[in-house]
Structure formats: structure tokens, C-alpha cells
Amino acid sequence: VRTVAILGSTGSLGAQALEVIERHPGKLRVCGLAAGRRMGLLADQVRRYQPEWVAVAGPEEAADLRARLGAEVPFRLLWGDEGLCEVAAAPADVVLVTVVGARGLAPTLAAMEAGRTVALANKESLVIGGGLLRAALARGGGRLLPVDSEHSAIFQCLRGTAPAEVQRLLLTASGGPLFGRRLEELRDVTPEAVLAHPTWRMGARVTVDSATLMNKGLEVIEAHWLFDLPFERLAVVIHPESIVHSLVELADGTLLAHLGRPDMRLPLQYALFYPERVAGGFPALDLGAAGRLTFLPLDWSAYPCLRLALQAGAAGGAWPALLNAADEMAVEAFLAGRLPFGEIAGVVEAVLDRWGGAPAATLDEVKAADGWARRLAAEVIERR
Numbered sequence: 374v375r376t377v378a379i380l381g382s383t384g385s386l387g388a389q390a391l392e393v394i395e396r397h398p399g400k401l402r403v404c405g406l407a408a409g410r411r412m413g414l415l416a417d418q419v420r421r422y423q424p425e426w427v428a429v430a431g432p433e434e435a436a437d438l439r440a441r442l443g444a445e446v447p448f449r450l451l452w453g454d455e456g457l458c459e460v461a462a463a464p465a466d467v468v469l470v471t472v473v474g475a476r477g478l479a480p481t482l483a484a485m486e487a488g489r490t491v492a493l494a495n496k497e498s499l500v501i502g503g504g505l506l507r508a509a510l511a512r513g514g515g516r517l518l519p520v521d522s523e524h525s526a527i528f529q530c531l532r533g534t535a536p537a538e539v540q541r542l543l544l545t546a547s548g549g550p551l552f553g554r555r556l557e558e559l560r561d562v563t564p565e566a567v568l569a570h571p572t573w574r575m576g577a578r579v580t581v582d583s584a585t586l587m588n589k590g591l592e593v594i595e596a597h598w599l600f601d602l603p604f605e606r607l608a609v610v611i612h613p614e615s616i617v618h619s620l621v622e623l624a625d626g627t628l629l630a631h632l633g634r635p636d637m638r639l640p641l642q643y644a645l646f647y648p649e650r651v652a653g654g655f656p657a658l659d660l661g662a663a664g665r666l667t668f669l670p671l672d673w674s675a676y677p678c679l680r681l682a683l684q685a686g687a688a689g690g691a692w693p694a695l696l697n698a699a700d701e702m703a704v705e706a707f708l709a710g711r712l713p714f715g716e717i718a719g720v721v722e723a724v725l726d727r728w729g730g731a732p733a734a735t736l737d738e739v740k741a742a743d744g745w746a747r748r749l750a751a752e753v754i755e756r757r
């Protein structure tokens with residue numbers, strides 16, 4: 374039995390991971406759960422899966438969870454960043470990090486320092502702390518497995534391919550729910566319209582980021598750290614159907630593509646069982662039913678967030694952390710109705726423009742840059 378700790382168990386990906394685990398009784402077992410919100414759902418999960426470790430956001434949530442569960446389930450109850458890191462480092466066979474946003478970096482680092490196999494669905498930790506994570510991975514001697522669909526696809530295509538044979542990686546982007554509409558038309562589009570993603574079932578922030586293509590920019594930075602390729606060898610192609618999850622271009626010009634149904638449970642299952650590939654009862658992709666697959670070159674002018682992300686990624690240092698923090702703030706403001714959709718990129722750019730430059734070689738320095746960007750982003754949003 375493989376034991377799994379899920380950080381972010383009450384979110385969309387956490388729930389999908391639990392669905393995968395339920396498909397494999399006797400092979401996968403939940404040993405740890407961590408969630409910041411939705412204590413009622415977490416209490417249900419604790420009752421059902423009986424983990425040894427549970428972490429919540431703070432003492433209030435801990436009291437709430439205890440009150441819901443009484444003394445019926447014995448488990449170690451932890452809270453705060455420290456508690457989250459403790460569950461991350463606990464002796465699980467796989468630590469699945471589905472925490473959303475920059476908060477995912479500290480527990481991912483803790484898991485890597487402890488030498489765990491980390492299935493990483495939190496792209497922000499690689500975006501803002503890629504160098505830190507690579508160093509921690511080398512020290513801890515663990516393993517890093519991508520869960521993001523594009524990176525899982527590339528990871529699978531790269532099996533059996535020598536690094537010298539790889540020319541470029543091509544990440545596909547659906548373009549999100551607003552694909553095909555002009556930038557000017559999108560200025561005042563509503564959160565409801567943006568959250569209606571045509572092909573993927575994901576959390577709110579990543580869905581908004583899919584519409585601006587910020588998500589794809591973060592994924593290119595993520596790919597840079599995962600696969601150790603320079604930015605000029607990472608490309609983006611628009612593919613609205615989300616059937617080809619990404620491609621690897623080889624030295625002779627051949628493309629290897631990964632095709633599958635757009636279902637996050639598939640990359641989750643692949644990471645949880647890696648290196649084994651198992652049947653999970655999912656239907657195979659039906660090509661006839663999938664119909665026409667289209668690919669389009671990227672219209673850079675339509676996606677200022679993507680351009681900002683690639684600039685920040687190539688600049689390195691604290692730039693990706695600033696980009697991510699400003700975007701998190703802007704997306705939050707958009708979802709709360711405090712910022713027009715069309716001004717998300719402007720907020721991010723305004724924050725990047727004001728950065729004087731300082732290193733981001735330690736977790737504290739990354740946190741400081743992140744905090745600075747959030748404060749400035751809040752001011753910028755307030756002024757607009």
C-alpha cells in the first residue's frame with residue numbers, strides 16, 4: 374500500500390485526488406490531510422480516510438474541526454505554516470501538494486528537505502522558488518513529479534528520451550473560456566464568464582489565469598525548472614480542445630505528443646503510481662468523438678500577462694515571485710468585483726515596474742519580495 378499525504382485536500386484538485394485514491398482500494402491510502410478552509414468537508418474527509426496527520430490554517434480552525442469530530446477519530450492535529458510543513462515532511466510515500474498560490478512553497482520545500490517523493494500540483498512554488506526547490510531536492514534525495522497536465526504530458530513523453538535528443542518543449546494552451554475574443558471586448562467581462570472554462574475543471578484562480586494566459590506563463594517558468602531547459606527552448610501553442618496536453622520536439626524535428634481526455638484525475642493518478650502506469654477505470658480517449666483538433670500560433674498582442682510572465686521568468690531572481698504575487702492580488706480583486714478583467718495585466722506590470730531589485734536566494738528573501746509585491750499591488754488596485 375502506498376501512503377499519500379494531500380496538502381490542500383478540500384480544493385478542486387484535492388477532491389479529484391481523493392476520487393483517484395478511492396478507485397484503488399488496497400493500493401493507495403491517505404495518511405495525511407491539510408486544508409485551510411471548508412472545515413465541514415475536511416471533517417468528512419478525516420472520518421472517511423482516517424489519516425494520521427491533519428493540518429489546518431490556525432487554532433480556530435483546529436477547534437472547529439475538533440468540535441465537529443469529537444474524540445471519535447484519533448489523529449495528530451496541527452495548524453499554521455508549521456503544521457502544514459510537518460504534514461509535508463511526515464513519512465508518506467507520496468506528498469501531493471495541491472495548495473494554491475505562493476503558500477505552497479514552504480511545505481513543498483519541507484517535503485523535499487525530508488527526501489519525500491513530491492507530486493507537485495502547486496506551480497507557484499516552482500515559479501517563485503525554483504532554485505530553492507532544486508537545491509532542496511538535491512540535498513534531500515527525494516523525487517519531484519509534475520501533476521500539472523502539461524508537465525505531466527511532457528514528463529511522460531520524455532520517458533526513454535535522452536536529454537540531448539530534446540530540442541524544444543511545446544506547451545499547449547486552450548486559451549480559456551474567452552478565447553477568440555478581442556482584448557478590448559474583454560475589459561469588463563464578468564467573473565462568471567471567466568470561470569466557465571470549456572474543458573478543464575479547476576480552481577478559481579487558475580481558471581482566471583487560463584483566460585489571461587498568465588497560467589501558461591507560470592507553466593513555462595515551471596517547465597524551465599522541471600526540465601532544465603532555457604526559455605528560448607520553451608514554446609506555447611494554442612490548442613482550444615485540450616486534447617493534446619503538450620509536446621516534445623526532438624532534434625530531428627519529430628514531435629512527440631501526449632493525447633488524452635482533459636481530466637486532472639489522469640495526471641494525478643500517473644504521479645501517485647509513478648513509475649507504474651495503472652488502469653484506473655477511466656475510458657480511453659475516443660479520437661472519433663474528439664473530432665477536429667486545431668492548433669494556432671500565439672497572438673502575443675492578445676495576452677500581455679503571458680509576455681510579462683516570460684520576461685519575469687527569463688530575468689530570474691525575485692521577478693517571478695513579484696509577478697505571481699501581483700497576479701494573485703489582481704485576480705482576487707477581479708473575483709471580488711473590485712478590478713476589471715482588462716486591468717489584471719496592468720496591475721502586474723505596475724508592480725514589476727517599481728521593483729528596485731534584490732536577491733531571492735532564501736525562503737525569507739522570496740517571502741519578503743512576495744510581501745512587498747502584495748502591498749504594492751493592493752495600493753495599485755485601490756487607486757484604479
Ligand code: MG
Nearest residue numbers: 521522523592
Ligand atoms: Mg496546466
